Amino acid sequence: MIARSRPFGQRYAFVVVAVIFLALLAAAGLRSAPSVMMVPLEQSFGWRRDVISLAAAIGIFLYGLAGPFAAALMERIGLRRTLLAALALMSASTLVSLFMTAPWQLIATWGVLSGVGSGAVATVLGATIVNRWFKTNRGLVMGLMSASSATGMLIFLPVLASLAEHGGWRPVAVAVAVATALLVPLVWLLVPERPAAIGLVRYGAEPGDMPPASPAAQGNFIGHTLGTLRRAAGKRVFWYLFATFFVCGFTTNGLVGTHLIAFCGDMGIPEVQAAGLLALMGVFDLIGTTMSGWLTDRFDPRKLLGIYYGVRGLSLMYLPYSGFSATSLTIFAVLYGLDWIATVPPTLRLTNEAFGDRSGPIVFGWVVAGHQVGAAAAAFFGGALRQMQGDYQTAFLIAGMTGIIAACISLLIDTSRPAFEPEGQPA
Numbered sequence: 001m002i003a004r005s006r007p008f009g010q011r012y013a014f015v016v017v018a019v020i021f022l023a024l025l026a027a028a029g030l031r032s033a034p035s036v037m038m039v040p041l042e043q044s045f046g047w048r049r050d051v052i053s054l055a056a057a058i059g060i061f062l063y064g065l066a067g068p069f070a071a072a073l074m075e076r077i078g079l080r081r082t083l084l085a086a087l088a089l090m091s092a093s094t095l096v097s098l099f100m101t102a103p104w105q106l107i108a109t110w111g112v113l114s115g116v117g118s119g120a121v122a123t124v125l126g127a128t129i130v131n132r133w134f135k136t137n138r139g140l141v142m143g144l145m146s147a148s149s150a151t152g153m154l155i156f157l158p159v160l161a162s163l164a165e166h167g168g169w170r171p172v173a174v175a176v177a178v179a180t181a182l183l184v185p186l187v188w189l190l191v192p193e194r195p196a197a198i199g200l201v202r203y204g205a206e207p208g209d210m211p212p213a214s215p216a217a218q219g220n221f222i223g224h225t226l227g228t229l230r231r232a233a234g235k236r237v238f239w240y241l242f243a244t245f246f247v248c249g250f251t252t253n254g255l256v257g258t259h260l261i262a263f264c265g266d267m268g269i270p271e272v273q274a275a276g277l278l279a280l281m282g283v284f285d286l287i288g289t290t291m292s293g294w295l296t297d298r299f300d301p302r303k304l305l306g307i308y309y310g311v312r313g314l315s316l317m318y319l320p321y322s323g324f325s326a327t328s329l330t331i332f333a334v335l336y337g338l339d340w341i342a343t344v345p346p347t348l349r350l351t352n353e354a355f356g357d358r359s360g361p362i363v364f365g366w367v368v369a370g371h372q373v374g375a376a377a378a379a380f381f382g383g384a385l386r387q388m389q390g391d392y393q394t395a396f397l398i399a400g401m402t403g404i405i406a407a408c409i410s411l412l413i414d415t416s417r418p419a420f421e422p423e424g425q426p427a
Helices: 009-045 049-076 079-099 103-119 123-133 138-146 148-167 170-190 221-233 236-254 256-266 271-296 301-321 326-339 344-389 393-410
Strands: none
Touching (some): 009 138, 009 256, 049 103, 049 123, 049 344, 079 103, 079 123, 079 170, 123 138, 123 344, 138 148, 138 271, 148 271, 221 236, 236 301, 236 344, 236 393, 256 271, 256 344, 301 344, 344 393
């Protein structure tokens, strides 16, 4: 049981954010691990690159698909129970993978099970925490938590790449399993279900503040999640948000996160050095995404998205012709890093404006599902195109063009009139 009191008053919300940041960081580390395992798995088992990419793609897809259901489940059975179960599943699935001998086992562990587990410890978790614990400063806090994926790369990838280089893929699996297991007691001890559980109100709220109750708190959470999707799908603004976030996933953890290390390997750059490039991108994304959250609280989020996607598209089209020198790769890492997850805070704000605080986290979960569908498509597409053509150049050029398209779509989003506010749950 969690005690009914905590230090720091309303500022205890930031303790919760710190723990959730670590959980999101670990989930990001898990999802990025296949990028450093790809070559060692190929060497250990002789499995083809597209087969390994398929497992990564399934994991990324389920990482997104689980999100909206996890958001509703957090309302139905509790955030803590959902998060603890997800962390346990992530740890168990990666640990069990140590005994795999066939491709289907890779798909089951690193694809299906870890995908479902990490899907509950993803962007929708951040959105739920923001809506539940904060009345003000939402953009900034969401920016900080979104940056955890970049920090996950910053901390995990160079270490995991070094483990993979010296010990193969198995030490990578052990490291991820241990890191996720260590978070279970932290969540159990430090994360209350909601502010009211420790006698507080949301940060920035007046005494007596009551957050709007979600209809998912009662009844069939699966039916409510699918019903929310049905209602949202009838609104044009949902499809604009879905399409832009599809491109976001396609151009980030789908293509770059999964294949950049292998692309650099094709160009003669060692794995640890390539992982260092991703880590450098992580440093700049930590800056860029946090700044994006601050900007989102102050400026038109549509224009911010237009700028972010435009810069990302141009960066991706630049990479194949960069020559892969130290200078050119550093330029790419800085430009692309500042932009990596900067799209999350403005997208969340637009979703809440269009669909309201009661349904915002679940609708945002479906938008994030679009992100992961795009990421899964790029993870498989990149590997398949590399298998067919022998290089990644065309894949990165196509991804760059989708970024330019997303920049244009962003400017069409209109939240001046709320799309809907779901009806209350029947008694």
